Amino acid sequence: MGAADRLEVLIQRCYAGLDADQLRSETLTRLKKLMTVDAAFFATVDPATILFTSASADDPLGDVTEQFLHNEFGADDVNKFATLAAAPDPVNSLGHATKGEWPSSARYVEVMRPLGLGDELRAALLSNGRCWGVICLHRENATTGFSEQELQLVRRLGPHLAEGLRRGLLGGSIAPVDVGPGVVVLDKAQQVVTVSAEAEHWMAELEPERRTELPVAIRAVAAQLTRVHELPTAPVLKVRTPHGRWLALHASTLRGAEGQRTAVVIEPATAAQLGSFLLDLHGLTAAQQRVTELLLKGYSTRQIVDRLCLSPHTVQEHVRAAFDKVGVGSRRELVTALLTGSASPG
Numbered sequence: 001m002g003a004a005d006r007l008e009v010l011i012q013r014c015y016a017g018l019d020a021d022q023l024r025s026e027t028l029t030r031l032k033k034l035m036t037v038d039a040a041f042f043a044t045v046d047p048a049t050i051l052f053t054s055a056s057a058d059d060p061l062g063d064v065t066e067q068f069l070h071n072e073f074g075a076d077d078v079n080k081f082a083t084l085a086a087a088p089d090p091v092n093s094l095g096h097a098t099k100g101e102w103p104s105s106a107r108y109v110e111v112m113r114p115l116g117l118g119d120e121l122r123a124a125l126l127s128n129g130r131c132w133g134v135i136c137l138h139r140e141n142a143t144t145g146f147s148e149q150e151l152q153l154v155r156r157l158g159p160h161l162a163e164g165l166r167r168g169l170l171g172g173s174i175a176p177v178d179v180g181p182g183v184v185v186l187d188k189a190q191q192v193v194t195v196s197a198e199a200e201h202w203m204a205e206l207e208p209e210r211r212t213e214l215p216v217a218i219r220a221v222a223a224q225l226t227r228v229h230e231l232p233t234a235p236v237l238k239v240r241t242p243h244g245r246w247l248a249l250h251a252s253t254l255r256g257a258e259g260q261r262t263a264v265v266i267e268p269a270t271a272a273q274l275g276s277f278l279l280d281l282h283g284l285t286a287a288q289q290r291v292t293e294l295l296l297k298g299y300s301t302r303q304i305v306d307r308l309c310l311s312p313h314t315v316q317e318h319v320r321a322a323f324d325k326v327g328v329g330s331r332r333e334l335v336t337a338l339l340t341g342s343a344s345p346g
Contacts, residue, residue: 014164039138047130069223085124085131094120095145119145127162181267202266291318
């Protein structure tokens with residue numbers, strides 16, 4: 001089988017109903033038959049924040065998670081995932097971005113070079129303008145890096161991977177549960193100080209087979225605090241657990257006699273916290289979202305027409321499109337599905 005055929009098979013697998021772990025594993029196995037990859041990092045992200053919600057990392061990348069997160073969320077560097085997600089081209093390599101001057105990247109000097117890694121190919125995985133995952137491919141230190149042909153291959157694959165990740169998130173639940181919010185307190189070095197029983201419960205649900213003390217989602221939302229002064233409010237990270245439960249995570253800084261600490265709150269997500277994320281998840285366009293958001297607030301067709309200055313026909317087209325994408329047949333079913341997470345996957 002030639003390279004083009006192998007790529008087409010991989011693209012088809014993005015629509016096979018695989019969950020995130022299955023899609024990650026199969027993607028990396030098949031990619032390594034299409035190009036040289038010595039180590040890889042592949043994460044799902046919350047499209048509103050580009051914070052990691054789950055991740056896999058080949059050795060030796062798992063040993064430098066803290067340095068990697070500090071670089072990603074607390075330092076200036078090339079090819080940040082959030083930058084790629086907002087760029088016209090969401091795929092780039094370290095060699096291209098630095099014009100071959102790899103040591104101009106702090107990530108290369110502080111994280112990659114000590115591991116014996118050289119060039120790095122990064123991609124933000126976008127579908128319908130929203131980023132659902134990120135991938136980072138590494139090569140061992142060498143004089144040549146990733147070629148333009150290899151970047152083009154990832155550009156071709158990226159939207160299909162994003163669509164596979166998006167579809168894998170459908171069907172999550174936001175129904176009430178008995179377990180309330182949990183809190184994890186970290187010290188300045190991001191080491192655990194204390195964990196509530198509720199937090200232990202939610203961490204076990206986030207990563208049932210985790211090999212590290214903290215799930216990557218907690219590490220990411222805590223690391224994000226290093227630049228929270230640049231944002232209007234601390235971001236809320238939305239995460240779907242392997243059991244299908246939607247959780248909301250947010251962090252805040254604690255200051256006291258024992259120095260600076262970080263508190264991460266983990267709680268069952270509400271419809272209000274998920275907000276437009278659910279509309280993104282079902283693939284609604286921006287125009288369809290504007291109409292649906294008003295519909296969820298109880299607006300009539302006439303009120304939506306007046307508010308958005310659209311024709312009644314256009315409003316009805318957007319509503320029908322929302323029905324089709326969410327998998328319902330009426331306004332009442334649409335409201336119920338989006339407020340309870342009971343929409344049909346597809």
